[in-house]
Amino acid sequence: MKHIKTLNTQTLxxxxxxxxxxxxxxxxxxxxxxxxxxxxxxxxxxx
Amino acid sequence: xxxxYVNNGYHIVLDVNSGSVHVVDELCYDVIQALDTMGxxxxxxxxxxxxxxxxxxxLLEKLSAKYAESDLKDxxxxxxxxxxxxxxxxKDIYEQYIGEVKQRKTVVKALCMHIAHDCNxxxxxxxxxxxxxxxxxxxxxYEVGKKALDFLxxxxxxxxxxxxxxxxGEPLMNWQVVKDLVAYGREQEKIHNKNFRFTITTNGVLLxxxxxxFVNKEMDNVVLSLDGRKEVNDKMRPxxxxxxxxxxxxxxxxxxxxxxNQEKYYVRxxxxxxxxxxxxxxxxxxDLGFKQISIEPVVGEDSDFYSIKKEDLPKIxxxxxxxxxxxxxxxxxGKGVNFFHFMIDLDGGPCVAKRLSGCGSGTExxxxxxxxxxxxxxxxxxxxxxxxxxxxxxxxxxxIAEEFRGCSVYSKEKCKNCxxxxxxxxxxxxxxxxxxxxxHDTYDIGCEMERKRVECAIMMKAALAE
Numbered sequence: 277m278k279h280i281k282t283l284n285t286q287t288l289x290x291x292x293x294x295x296x297x298x299x300x301x302x303x304x305x306x307x308x309x310x311x312x313x314x315x316x317x318x319x320x321x322x323x
Numbered sequence: 324x325x326x327x328y329v330n331n332g333y334h335i336v337l338d339v340n341s342g343s344v345h346v347v348d349e350l351c352y353d354v355i356q357a358l359d360t361m362g363x364x365x366x367x368x369x370x371x372x373x374x375x376x377x378x379x380x381x382l383l384e385k386l387s388a389k390y391a392e393s394d395l396k397d398x399x400x401x402x403x404x405x406x407x408x409x410x411x412x413x414k415d416i417y418e419q420y421i422g423e424v425k426q427r428k429t430v431v432k433a434l435c436m437h438i439a440h441d442c443n444x445x446x447x448x449x450x451x452x453x454x455x456x457x458x459x460x461x462x463x464x465y466e467v468g469k470k471a472l473d474f475l476x477x478x479x480x481x482x483x484x485x486x487x488x489x490x491x492g493e494p495l496m497n498w499q500v501v502k503d504l505v506a507y508g509r510e511q512e513k514i515h516n517k518n519f520r521f522t523i524t525t526n527g528v529l530l531x532x533x534x535x536x537f538v539n540k541e542m543d544n545v546v547l548s549l550d551g552r553k554e555v556n557d558k559m560r561p562x563x564x565x566x567x568x569x570x571x572x573x574x575x576x577x578x579x580x581x582x583x584n585q586e587k588y589y590v591r592x593x594x595x596x597x598x599x600x601x602x603x604x605x606x607x608x609x610d611l612g613f614k615q616i617s618i619e620p621v622v623g624e625d626s627d628f629y630s631i632k633k634e635d636l637p638k639i640x641x642x643x644x645x646x647x648x649x650x651x652x653x654x655x656x657g658k659g660v661n662f663f664h665f666m667i668d669l670d671g672g673p674c675v676a677k678r679l680s681g682c683g684s685g686t687e688x689x690x691x692x693x694x695x696x697x698x699x700x701x702x703x704x705x706x707x708x709x710x711x712x713x714x715x716x717x718x719x720x721x722x723i724a725e726e727f728r729g730c731s732v733y734s735k736e737k738c739k740n741c742x743x744x745x746x747x748x749x750x751x752x753x754x755x756x757x758x759x760x761x762x763h764d765t766y767d768i769g770c771e772m773e774r775k776r777v778e779c780a781i782m783m784k785a786a787l788a789e
Contacts, residue, residue: 309524310450314746
């Protein structure tokens with residue numbers, strides 16, 4: 277495409293099939309403790 | 324739903340519901356904006372709408388004064404292609420799905436162990452009030468800690484990875500119990516086919532070689548509390564006698580971070596109204612050699628001198644922009660660091676169920692006090708209306724867990740039209756409770772900052788993809 281560069285190859289709806297296994301971290305375990313930051317976490321299935 | 328913005332010269336279009344991020348030229352940016360104002364996003368079938376002759380004609384009429392017709396048609400073709408591919412003007416199809424996910428039986432998979440309600444620092448903004456959490460000074464006994472780990476194992480179902488954070492107050496003030504509980508956990512994980520991932524959060528005052536060696540052997544993650552530049556840190560993080568803590572702590576943290584190969588830790592600070600130029604603190608950490616950095620906004624009452632006020636937001640936004648640009652430059656020079664709040668994984672991040680269903684507090688994540696009481700998370704400790712049970716009797720107020728289970732971005736009116744809802748998961752429930760008396764609301768200043776951080780994080784991806 278001449279006008280558009282798309283940065284990702286996956287779309288969120290694709291994660292509906294296998295998603296929700298619950299094996300990932302709870303969000304406050306990593307560092308935050310005062311906010312809620314989920315988008316930066318890693319999916320355990322993709323590790 | 325789309326979100327468009329320009330940051331650091333990049334024209335970015337986020338297709339919120341698919342999570343697709345598009346870096347576009349100015350022409351395409353204007354075309355997408357024009358189509359949005361023409362109602363394409365609200366149309367039942369955006370692809371069909373885009374293919375109608377009157378849509379293309381309407382667009383040409385709007386933009387032909389600024390751009391050549393051939394260029395507009397070219398961009399229009401790209402936009403139709405992306406929309407057909409499900410990467411632009413996509414619909415929110417998740418509400419029912421999240422309802423189903425939320426109905427699934429949850430297990431407890433993480434505990435925040437308040438191993439010490441006592442502290443050897445007297446940080447001015449501490450939500451734990453020098454470790455006391457509206458209560459008395461106390462250290463968790465080994466017996467209570469064991470029961471907490473037993474409770475976690477018993478309530479974790481088939482979940483194998485169990486996370487335990489040694490938190491406080493200052494956990495190193497009860498170090499022997501931490502070590503004994505880790506040993507107990509290692510013994511029990513074999514029996515029950517579990518894998519404990521231990522984390523410790525410390526201010527570093529009591530950190531020594533023995534602690535470092537144990538932590539490196541046993542702890543999956545370490546959170547090192549420090550605020551940044553010496554004058555900033557020492558103003559907010561003094562000892563009880565008023566003396567600053569920076570000089571004692573920094574060399575110990577540098578040594579620990581190196582001994583962990585600069586991985587699996589965060590040096591974590593808090594910024595307040597007193598250092599709204601916090602980008603300097605992040606870069607100070609980077610200059611000290613730290614690679615894993617988190618500096619987060621303080622959450623305080625409006626009356627607190629240090630709390631972030633609405634009028635501070637423009638300055639904070641400028642700082643995040645400046646920081647994002649500086650971090651891109653460092654990355655390009657081969658001196659990159661991770662800044663926790665700008666970390667975003669556009670392809671391998673969490674599934675949509677995780678993104679929309681909240682942080683897990685009150686259901687999957689619980690806090691345990693030194694005397695064994697259970698609360699929805701560390702921030703609710705001491706709030707008696709949120710006391711859910713204890714390690715002897717388990718959850719005795721399941722209605723509290725149910726209320727937390729019912730919380731998602733769809734239970735929060737303010738989240739419905741927010742572009743950042745897939746990145747913050749509806750925000751911190753404790754902050755919502757603090758400012759609105761309900762977990763189903765949002766902490767508005769926090770939301771504004773989160774949106775800015777998401778924009779910066781995506782811009783950084785665009786800049787580094789060049």
